[in-house]
Amino acid sequence: MTNLSDAATAAERRATTLLVERLRSVDRITRADLNAAMVAGFGGTDADGLWTQRDSFEILEHALAHHLQFGPYPLRSLADVGAACDLLDRLPTQTVRSEEQIEWQQFSTPVDLAALAVVLAAIEPGDVILEPSAGNGLLIAHCRDHAGLQLNEYAAPRRARLRHAFPDAVITGHDGATINSTLADAPRPSIVLMNPPFSRSVGLGADSHAAVRHLQAALRRLQPGGRLVAVMPDWFGPNARMRDLFETTLRDVSVRTSVRLEKCYLKHGTSIAVRLFVIDKVGGGAVQATIQRGSIRELLGALTVPERSAITTALPPTPKRSSSLSLFRAVKSTRAAPRPYHAPVRNNILPVGYTALDAPAPLLDQVGVYLPYRPSRIVFEAAGEHPTALVESVAMGSIAAPIPDYVPHLPERTVSERLLSASQLETVVYAGHAWSQFLPGRFTPSKEGVGLDEAEGGRVYRKGYFLGDGTGAGKGRQVAACILDNWLQGRRRNIWVSKNETLLEDARRDWTALGGLAADIQPLSNWKIDQPIALEQGVLFVTYPTLRSARGDHSRLKQIIDWAGDDFEGVIGYDEAHEMGGVAGGEGALGPKEGSQQGICGVLLQNNLPGARVLYASATGASDVNNLAYAVRLGLWGPETAFTNREQFITGIRKGGIAAMELVARDLKALGLYTARALSFVGVEYEILRHELTPDQIAIYDSYADAWAIIHRNMERALELTSVVDGLANATLNSGAKASARSRFESTKQRFFGQLLLSMKLPTVIAAIRAHVSDGQSVVLQLVTTAESILNRRLGDLNPEERADLEIDLSPREYILSGSPDKTYSLQSRFMSSGSRAGAGFRDEDIVSTPDN
Template identity: 70%
Template sequence: MTDLFDPAPARADHATAAARLLLPAIAGDAKITRAMLNDAMIRAYGGTDADGRWTQRESFEVLEHATALAVCAAGTTPAVDAAIGLMARLPTQTVRSEEQIDWQQFSTPLDLATITVMLANARADDIVLEPSAGNGLLVAGLPPIAALQLNEIDPARRERLSATFPKASVTGHDGAQIASVMASAERPSLILMNPPFSRSLGRGADALAAVRHLQAAIKRVRPGGRVVAIMPDWFFNSARMGTIWSTTLASVALRTSIRLTHAYGKHGTGVAVRLYVIDKTVGDTTTVTLQRGAVSDLVEALVIPPRQDLIPEAATPAPVKRGGGLSLLRSVRSKPAATPRIFRALARNEVLPVGYQVLETPAPLAEQSGVYLPYRPSRIVFDAAGEHPTALVESIAMGSIPAPIPVHVPSLPERTVTERLLSSSQLETVVYAGHAWTQYIPGLSKPDKEGVGLVLSDDGRAYRKGYFLGDGTGAGKGRQVAAVILDNWLAGRRKNIWISKNEALHTDAIRDWTALGGLAADVQPLSRWKIDEPVTMDEGVLFVTYPTLRSNRGDATRLDQIIAWAGADFDGVIAFDEAHEMGGVAGGEGSMGTKKGSQQGIAGVLLQNHLPDARVLYASATGASEVNNLAYAVRLGLWGPETAFANREAFITQIRQGGIAAMELVARDLKATGLYTARALSFAGVEYDILRHELTPEQIAVYDTYADAWAIIHRGLEKALELTGVVDGNEGKTLNSGAKAAARSRFESCKQRFFGALLLSAKLPTVIAAIEQHLAADQSVVLQLVSTAEAILDRRLGELSPDERADLDIDLSPREAV
């Protein structure tokens, strides 16, 4: 077993000797003083702390060791009153070591441990695991069980655990990885845990460390088993934690929720904690939280939830290992099935190369339909991959060009392929993105001090080529982005950047990442950190929105913050999802004349310029629709050395002159070099039928009445323009054309919205009847909202005073328009 800490000299014999000297005092009823503790340490270690034989922090570790030994010797779960009484006789832990603080080594107080054991409701046939066992206080009071598994990362504490629990299996893994690294051990039916709250191995300071440990424990415990977890106070179903909460508890039932505000006083910290009882079965995650101060206040209100029956596990043979790799991530689905599920034994999920065969001769084209060809990977055939759920097509121009023979072989969790979590078309993207990233743009360049371009320079750096994913809606661009990042994650590139349109898409990113086996806590929004402070995440997927990317405050910018986190040698993925949001980077002619480049487009290009070795992925359904939509794609090698265009300006000018035909040629050339792909959903088999609504006489009368009313308003508007001096009433001349145009524009837009709502309401009886007819036939119905009036609502809210906001009364109906 390899220690994850630098091993200190073995001192377990001295610690156990000192602990045994304390046992009579613990078994009695006298108060245990610091002097008694120091005396036991001096006798066991052969000297004082002043001599360097031991430290005050070690003496408290020995005290916890002695307490665990005393509880184990009793052979039964201590009564809560007895545990509280013993805690009162122990000295307060007033000394902390840097190691204790760094690794959040705050052991469970005995009274809290006793309550946890009671809530666990252990059975004689249970296999119990504690993933962060410390000195064993949490499990010392367990009744007789079948087997005990203890995991502790600190080697000194592991030695003490072996002395306290000689029959237990003791390991030294990272508690956040137990679901994979302990896959060969027998699965526990009960897990008791008190994870570190804010430190993770490899991440350092990690605000979500406890969540990672809990997620791993839920995956590790047997179906039907129980997890009793002591968690930080911030982990509950709040607005900030809502997504992570629902993802973490997606496949379990929450039986008990307790909040304690003063449970850790004797162990040197005053933090509040939450105690959760979780059963791995289908159920609800909403429950009333019981709030108390100390454990003594909780006893009378405590209810022990009954255990569920364990679900038998069918024997599942482990897949044959075809290559190297570490089982770091497993395929999990992001949402629980609505119907009862069949649980099977944990199958190994090796990280294996994705097998495929290369076609020297491109795959033949399928039969043309209109201007489209059915899509198929033109150069590769996968050993094991499913078809896309819905047939894909590509344009005839794109389909007639085969992709090049790729050289990249991605490595993904084995079940990601065998369980067809990615279709063959999506796997092809992972292959060709990796293939593109093996190439570099010709020449050495460095960022231009003026503007957003690159300039050739002998002291510059080579820029890695990028890849453009131009798939349309339904092809699963988010899933493909997650798969590309996962391929690089498993190759050791643990820092990646996912840029998207808005914060709401953070949930979608988590959904796609967890669907492939990642943890929700891996995808963290940049907004968690203030703009002027460093990002403290050592590894993970940094989720950034385009508005955030361009933001600044004083001298601090989000762009600089991201670059500082990534580092100059960053070689992870930068995924520009919804990349057309950077489309205005080149500026150009707009409806109101010449316009400057967009700030978020400029920020996106600067990010690429400052990280030359980054693996850039562009994802947009409108990539090759207009030349400005490629101006931000500086990693495709469309201009510069060994091309027909000296710079970006020349490329934009000449391609714009060539129109859509020139853009089509650009897309074909990019596909031929393996840098671009664009698929869309096929509409084969889709039928259209127009649902006609006949206006009733009553509806016609209502429409005519409102038309007459708007005619009156129109005449009133013309009179108002005359009275306010916008129009000369005598000569009919316009005196202020801008004011007149604005007034009429406002009038016409209000009128259009009014009649749009009126006609919609008139059609609803027929629409609702059709919906009910389809539902009765057991068919699915999808309604599209063309307008949600969100912009109007935002304007109205912005106009409200604080008093009006306190008593909201907003009307966005047609009446309000009038």
């Protein structure tokens, strides 16, 4: 029933009344009873076309919502949920699904699961309760007496039934994934009960992350300290496939209870397993171990109701800054005056207000080679200082940026709640300013190489922007802000290129911090190389190694270009852009080398999407001319420049050295195409902790040095035996194999002694840590090498019997004892036990070389 006319509404209510009376008895309700109530209510059978079997189950749920509101059983503790299990046993199994139900994934909550959720919510009299996907009201039915009841349901027929069953509740019809903004005028809930659609989204259709979108929106809407109880799909957990998305979604909250139920939906016609989460919007809580049961009855004895957290409405305090004058600190003239009113509840998309200065802001006092950073041409109406003071070089600070005319559009809270600092907002302004300009001339991609050829019938190419900030300035947050600005202007396809897959979590963190959903950012690895990318809108996360990959006639580069489309005008954010630095090739240790494939693919992506808004982000942009060779959108060469092509630019700037690079950076800033800030180190003190080697440690070091000398000699002999070198003629027969062998030997030796020396320093480090901790100070250790790759390799080589009795040695000796069958040589040793004793000696015959012929 897609349209509830007055006659149909009256028929529904007659059938509902009959079923409510039946529910008040203790008898089972059979399919025959259900059909009889429908015939009496509608005045005919389903064969007459007056109703369908699916309609009968909808009316049964509507009757249940009425019945449960008047307390057919007490629901004060977990023990009372057993009565709901008894009621569920009396109901018929739902065996028919409508196309609408399948389309919108409308599977209502079973009455026993709903009762359990309400008990675990620990609802208190003053709570405001929200159900973002209320359906027919089964999950919320026990809460009718609460004054602050907010029910949201997108489907119109179910929304009409909610108005009948809950006349005092606030009923809305928004997409549950957008309630944080669409319900912004309503009081924020302190309790959320939800059973979202699992695989369909409004506007997206099939969406495997629909439930996560709804959950993230509900968590944002929930008051700090509030509780959310959610029924989620079985795949949403800390498993290998969804770990990143799971941890990102629950990063700032505490999971009090995690349950997996296998058969609780049998009465609703499906054997799907689900998960039930009890989440408090407070930080610092670890994810609880998941309790797994087959049914609600089996589960009750294993649960307790977690205590509620305190509700708070206070906003997080603005980071405090020292009031003392610092030569490294940014100017404080951009701090917004205190607002005499509360921030508006609605998070409107508003233009970012700022005043452009005709005369550049005056320079602050120089210290050394740095100037305290300040936006030279912009004063924002409302923007906070950067959490840590920023500086820039004297050469860069003495150049003023141009007067911008671009006005970004961002969520109001992004500015009012200081989610972006003034320096970060300035990047969004100047990036938009650069993207409103185009390179002079028209071009087509070169058929050979990575250049652009001038052609009258070619296309114009949009200018790019280079973000050269150092660590701590928040490059990821600025990339996310630039994408968000364009996202809110309708450009819903964007590309985020980064160094490796582990940075996906960082990208999602920055995106969600500004109001986006973690599921908006999807890695390219979700799709096979020969499949079209099924992402209607979102941010495609690509790594540089993935960008260059190809198989047969298929390549990731073409896959991305096909997804973007010829009219692509979204953002391509090249995070860690120096990863493309080898595009121009150059001189290597072994002579001239060709351009790197990932650099070439990064440039080809730009060449094939002329309308793209290209953002380069790298802290080493101006350190070497090759680190600008990939920046084809900055107008460094080509028409109306001093250099005809990239090769001339590289040759000319390389002759000028670092001074020429500095001039390039200054000119780019003057054009509004480049900025480079760094953290100030004002107030930072350091001292070197020195470890004196003991005589035993010196003896151990000398013994291992002797061992490596023996290995070196035997490796050279192995190269002769494998015809890599000719010992008699002192000639190299296979230079590639020789270079590979020596490179592997030297790198392995270097890692070995690095770990050996680290282990020797640990006694002094541990003593210093204990001293600092005893003084009440904090200690931060940076782990450079964790041996994770070695551990994974060793675990992969173990058979089941060895895994059962696990004993793995990951000491530095691993580098000596392990060989590499795919290399030119394989080295083995027999000094495992003696090598760890101080003063142990070695002989040539103790180390055996085994050439791979």
